[in-house]
């Protein structure tokens with residue numbers, strides 16, 4: 110009786126792992142250029158620190174997926190922010206590439222998981238934008254992290270931003286001081 114149970118458990122483990130992690134693509138997603146404000150330190154090396162921790166917007170186990178097993182989705186593109194001040198309203202905006210003449214090119218398959226703190230985030234503030242399936246459209250993805258609202262006497266908000274672009278990984282910490290502050294990065298594929 111023991112062996113079928115072990116096989117079933119192993120299969121269940123494999124299936125859950127497959128659901129979380131997008132299959133590797135045949136050719137890597139090519140990152141042509143990354144633009145970031147000069148005062149932001151953009152770290153590309155991933156140093157594993159143990160098991161994956163939820164809601165920190167960090168790929169703690171360096172498996173290429175940010176905050177897996179935490180109810181967030183992923184794809185060949187994943188942009189995630191997390192911040193600790195439970196009352197602060199921070200927004201992650203990912204604008205998809207435009208056509209050559211600057212026109213919208215329509216739906217490129219990006220979706221959003223949560224809008225914190227409005228979605229009942231219970232102090233675990235995280236927002237996640239990901240590519241739902243397939244390969245990403247080429248072009249520049251404009252990523253804006255904006256402090257929409259900060260209660261009067263709070264400290265500046267420290268926001269962790271991580272991006273997964275195919276097999277590449279980027280992370281940085283952004284400090285936003287007052288309502289309306291924003292920082293912009295661009296990832297060109």
Ligand SMILES: [Ca+2]
Pocket residue numbers: 161167168169170171172173174175176177
């Ligand atoms: Ca991970």
Ligand SMILES: [Ca+2]
Pocket residue numbers: 161162163164165166167168169175176177
């Ligand atoms: Ca994590």
